[in-house]
Amino acid sequence: MTPDTIAAQGKNDIAADEKDLLERPVFSFRFQIILGFFTFFILSVVVTVGAMITINQIEKKITTVQTWEQFLFNIEQARRWEKNFFLYGTNLEDALSSTTEAQAILAENLKKFEGSSIPAAKENIKKHLDLYHGKLLQLNQLVKESPDHSIPRADLIENDLRRYGASIVGDAADLTAREHDLLFRWLQLVQRVPAYFLVFLFFLMIYMTRFLSRRFMKPLKYLVNETRRIARGDFTPVQPLRKFRDEFTTVEVAINRMLRELESRQNSLIESHKLRAVGILTAGVAHELNNPINNIMLTAHSMLDEYDDLTKDEQIDMITDIIGETDRSRGIVHNLLDFTRENKATYDAIDLGSLVEETTKLAKNQARVRGIPIKLDVQPGLPPVLGDRQKLKQVFLNLIMNALDAVGQNGLIQVRVRYHKLNYLSVQIEDNGAGIAPDVLPHIFDPFFTTKPVGKGTGLGLSVSRGIINKHRGRIEADSKPGAYTIFNVILPYYPGSANE
Amino acid sequence: MNSPEILLIDDEPIVGQRLRTGLEKMGCKVEVAQDPKDALAKIRGKRFDVVITDIMMPEINGIQVLETVKEANPDTQVIIITGFATSELAREAMEKGAYDMIAKPFKPADLRGMVAKAANEMGFTDIKE
Amino acid sequence: MSTVAILSKYVNESRKIAEKTAFKLGYPLVTMTDLVKAAAKEGNVTESELSGALTDITLYHQLFRKRKMKLVSLLELALCGFMMEKSIVFCGYVGYPIFQEISHVLQVLVLGPPEDAGGRAGGKGSGKDLLSDDKILKWFKKIYQADMEDPNLYDLSINMWHMDESEAADIIINTLKQPRFKPMTYSKKVMKDLQLAFHIKTKLIEKMPDVAVKSHDGTVYVYSKAFKRGQKKAAGTKQSIMWMDGVDYVEILKDQKSFDAV
Ligand SMILES: Nc1ncnc2c1ncn2[C@@H]1O[C@H](COP(=O)(O)OP(=O)(O)OP(=O)(O)O)[C@@H](O)[C@H]1O
Numbered sequence: 027m028t029p030d031t032i033a034a035q036g037k038n039d040i041a042a043d044e045k046d047l048l049e050r051p052v053f054s055f056r057f058q059i060i061l062g063f064f065t066f067f068i069l070s071v072v073v074t075v076g077a078m079i080t081i082n083q084i085e086k087k088i089t090t091v092q093t094w095e096q097f098l099f100n101i102e103q104a105r106r107w108e109k110n111f112f113l114y115g116t117n118l119e120d121a122l123s124s125t126t127e128a129q130a131i132l133a134e135n136l137k138k139f140e141g142s143s144i145p146a147a148k149e150n151i152k153k154h155l156d157l158y159h160g161k162l163l164q165l166n167q168l169v170k171e172s173p174d175h176s177i178p179r180a181d182l183i184e185n186d187l188r189r190y191g192a193s194i195v196g197d198a199a200d201l202t203a204r205e206h207d208l209l210f211r212w213l214q215l216v217q218r219v220p221a222y223f224l225v226f227l228f229f230l231m232i233y234m235t236r237f238l239s240r241r242f243m244k245p246l247k248y249l250v251n252e253t254r255r256i257a258r259g260d261f262t263p264v265q266p267l268r269k270f271r272d273e274f275t276t277v278e279v280a281i282n283r284m285l286r287e288l289e290s291r292q293n294s295l296i297e298s299h300k301l302r303a304v305g306i307l308t309a310g311v312a313h314e315l316n317n318p319i320n321n322i323m324l325t326a327h328s329m330l331d332e333y334d335d336l337t338k339d340e341q342i343d344m345i346t347d348i349i350g351e352t353d354r355s356r357g358i359v360h361n362l363l364d365f366t367r368e369n370k371a372t373y374d375a376i377d378l379g380s381l382v383e384e385t386t387k388l389a390k391n392q393a394r395v396r397g398i399p400i401k402l403d404v405q406p407g408l409p410p411v412l413g414d415r416q417k418l419k420q421v422f423l424n425l426i427m428n429a430l431d432a433v434g435q436n437g438l439i440q441v442r443v444r445y446h447k448l449n450y451l452s453v454q455i456e457d458n459g460a461g462i463a464p465d466v467l468p469h470i471f472d473p474f475f476t477t478k479p480v481g482k483g484t485g486l487g488l489s490v491s492r493g494i495i496n497k498h499r500g501r502i503e504a505d506s507k508p509g510a511y512t513i514f515n516v517i518l519p520y521y522p523g524s525a526n527e
Numbered sequence: 528m529n530s531p532e533i534l535l536i537d538d539e540p541i542v543g544q545r546l547r548t549g550l551e552k553m554g555c556k557v558e559v560a561q562d563p564k565d566a567l568a569k570i571r572g573k574r575f576d577v578v579i580t581d582i583m584m585p586e587i588n589g590i591q592v593l594e595t596v597k598e599a600n601p602d603t604q605v606i607i608i609t610g611f612a613t614s615e616l617a618r619e620a621m622e623k624g625a626y627d628m629i630a631k632p633f634k635p636a637d638l639r640g641m642v643a644k645a646a647n648e649m650g651f652t653d654i655k656e
Numbered sequence: 657m658s659t660v661a662i663l664s665k666y667v668n669e670s671r672k673i674a675e676k677t678a679f680k681l682g683y684p685l686v687t688m689t690d691l692v693k694a695a696a697k698e699g700n701v702t703e704s705e706l707s708g709a710l711t712d713i714t715l716y717h718q719l720f721r722k723r724k725m726k727l728v729s730l731l732e733l734a735l736c737g738f739m740m741e742k743s744i745v746f747c748g749y750v751g752y753p754i755f756q757e758i759s760h761v762l763q764v765l766v767l768g769p770p771e772d773a774g775g776r777a778g779g780k781g782s783g784k785d786l787l788s789d790d791k792i793l794k795w796f797k798k799i800y801q802a803d804m805e806d807p808n809l810y811d812l813s814i815n816m817w818h819m820d821e822s823e824a825a826d827i828i829i830n831t832l833k834q835p836r837f838k839p840m841t842y843s844k845k846v847m848k849d850l851q852l853a854f855h856i857k858t859k860l861i862e863k864m865p866d867v868a869v870k871s872h873d874g875t876v877y878v879y880s881k882a883f884k885r886g887q888k889k890a891a892g893t894k895q896s897i898m899w900m901d902g903v904d905y906v907e908i909l910k911d912q913k914s915f916d917a918v
């Protein structure tokens with residue numbers, strides 16, 4: 027953490043921040059949801075169209091199969107007639123007509139089958155059918171020429187007919203069976219696809235739900251965490267999770283605006299509480315100044331009264347005293363002025379020990395009036411912390427003033443500055459005063475919580491202090507045993523760059 | 528003739544240094560204490576006619592000194608000097624038997640006047656401001 | 657220069673107690689009439705105007721608030737004069753802010769019975785002590801924004817229905833014997849500072865009714881909201897009081913907090 031990253035949150039940066047957020051490409055959730063539903067729609071369309079096409083195909087297939095069956099029937103009929111002819115010499119005409127019928131069916135549908143049926147065999151069938159037909163015609167011719175029904179080489183023709191007929195029937199039956207098979211498979215497919223589709227749809231929906239909800243939940247969780255961080259008083263702007271802009275960006279921009287508002291409110295609260303402290307301190311400082319002024323007055327009057335009796339050394343002594351006491355007065359006023367000065371919220375590397383010492387000096391007069399000693403114990407060689415001098419002084423001052431309010435006779439306030447665990451330093455302010463009852467303890471950091479009479483306490487001291495310390499990425503803890511002690515522990519990270527110096 | 532014994536207590540060393548000469552010139556015997564604990568020991572060990580004490584000092588305050596003085600010797604007059612004067616403090620000091628109280632900053636002559644008056648009342652008639 | 661201040665809404669009764677006390681102590685009694693006389697001479701105003709300011713709580717005087725404030729301030733200044741000069745017993749109802757500051761003032765409140773049981777001797781002031789009864793409380797509230805009968809503001813409250821004037825005076829005198837009411841260098845200095853502050857306040861109040869003045873050893877602090885409005889006003893004010901007797905240095909303060917702090 028460099029000083030700049032913490033401190034540089036001026037107005038310009040925030041405006042730039044906002045601009046940066048708003049200028050990202052838009053990829054809104056609305057759009058994402060629409061996209062999701064559109065995908066579903068397209069999928070359904072594909073499946074429906076596919077089903078329609080398949081059903082159409084099946085329809086065609088059914089006609090094909092029917093045609094083949096018709097064809098097969100005709101051929102078988104023809105062969106029966108043909109058999110009759112050889113047995114009884116009848117029905118040759120019928121055989122011929124059946125064959126012609128079959129031929130017609132084949133001729134009519136061959137083109138159509140080209141697209142829808144299994145290839146192969148058909149040419150064979152046609153060839154054999156033509157041959158079969160030819161033989162039948164030949165037979166018919168012979169019958170007409172010989173009225174006595176004795177046909178020469180009849181057994182030869184019969185053989186041929188048998189062969190061709192068997193081949194046609196075999197091929198056609200085979201084909202029909204295969205077409206059947208195919209049809210059956212398609213039907214099965216048509217049955218199964220919707221089931222598959224449903225299963226697929228189911229998984230797709232699960233996936234989409236998870237995807238979308240993760241898209242929603244992640245930024246939501248992030249924002250919840252961010253609000254927790256903000257509640258602890260860290261008012262650095264919320265950083266966007268994604269590179270593009272969505273509805274959460276709007277929320278983030280709104281939160282950042284709220285943060286700026288909160289921060290400026292808190293700053294004015296801190297400022298007004300500081301002014302109150304200054305008011306109290308000024309009275310004390312005015313009285314503290316009485317000591318050096320008295321010394322100057324006494325010395326000057328002594329010089330005036332006894333001027334001629336004084337040796338040169340005595341005169342120099344007195345003048346040195348006057349100068350020294352003027353410096354002392356200036357020091358007293360300077361310390362207060364330094365605290366009062368308008369704050370520019372600069373983060374510097376600070377020696378916590380000397381900062382706490384300056385703060386105890388500020389409160390010293392209040393303590394002296396009440397006769398309460400403040401013991402300071404600073405572990406030597408501590409690394410610096412990064413912080414706002416005045417604001418940190420304000421915190422320690424609040425804690426010391428609270429301690430002063432809490433102690434009575436024989437009060438003692440101990441301030442310790444030392445290493446804490448890991449990369450932290452701690453400032454402990456302990457008093458042996460009234461303590462805080464356990465049921466009150468959880469509330470002391472609440473704004474406006476006070477147990478002091480009206481006009482004495484505003485109840486903002488600890489709340490303001492916690493705000494300041496949280497901004498420094500530290501924390502304040504309180505521990506107390508009523509009637510025995512109260513310890514406030516301020517834990518601050520030290521400046522990492524300087525750890526080993 | 529005897530001169531009044533004075534104890535001056537202030538944790539500011541300059542106060543003691545500057546007031547001592549003037550008081551001695553008036554004819555007083557002056558002891559100065561910076562540490563109020565030493566002062567308390569002195570008060571218990573010896574009788575002073577006038578004790579001048581600051582109020583705000585580390586660990587022991589002027590009111591405690593006043594109480595100790597009045598305990599050890601009720602006749603001793605105590606003059607309070609304070610940088611933090613309030614009317615409540617004034618009343619408390621007077622109630623506890625202080626002779627007078629003066630707020631810082633004051634002129635050496637003011638204090639000398641008070642001491643002279645106290646001394647005169649105690650019978651040291653030749654003490655003049 | 658001890659001071660016994662007796663405040664009460666029961667004008668006649670408290671007056672009798674005051675007279676008795678003053679007689680027993682051998683101190684002069686200062687009444688509101690004496691203040692009016694002294695203030696008239698000091699401030700060049702007529703006695704009747706002063707009495708008017710002390711009695712009227714009507715709208716007419718609300719309208720002329722600035723003037724009224726000045727008159728009250730004049731009376732307080734006159735009271736400071738009496739207090740500075742010698743030990744006195746004061747009986748009246750101005751001077752509250754002075755008494756609060758000075759450790760050697762014994763503040764006495766004279767109370768009646770809890771219920772106004774009637775039968776009080778001469779309700780209306782037979783002396784010339786101006787206001788009487790509840791009007792005094794109202795006047796006090798208007799001018800000082802405080803409850804005159806709040807016992808917390810006093811060192812001693814006396815219920816005169818339980819005793820006669822002489823007994824009451826004895827109680828007051830006994831209380832006054834307590835060392836805490838003894839004047840001392842510090843309280844005398846505060847008194848002197850107060851007198852100077854009232855002197856200056858009287859001078860400025862007509863121009864700035866909210867003016868507040870403090871003085872420490874010749875250093876004078878002046879506060880008014882009016883100073884916020886312009887440098888000229890501040891400079892003019894500084895000029896007008898810089899040359900007054902007893903003023904060494906003038907500090908003009910523009911905000912209440914710093915004024916409260918000095
Ligand atoms: N050291 C302490 N010992 C006992 N009680 C404490 C101590 N510090 C804080 N408290 C309690 O916590 C309350 C809140 O403290 P906080 O500083 O926020 O307000 P405050 O001191 O009452 O008002 P302000 O700080 O504005 O003067 C106090 O009223 C007091 O009851």
Ligand SMILES: [Mg+2]
Nearest residue numbers: 424428487488
């Ligand atoms: Mg506090």
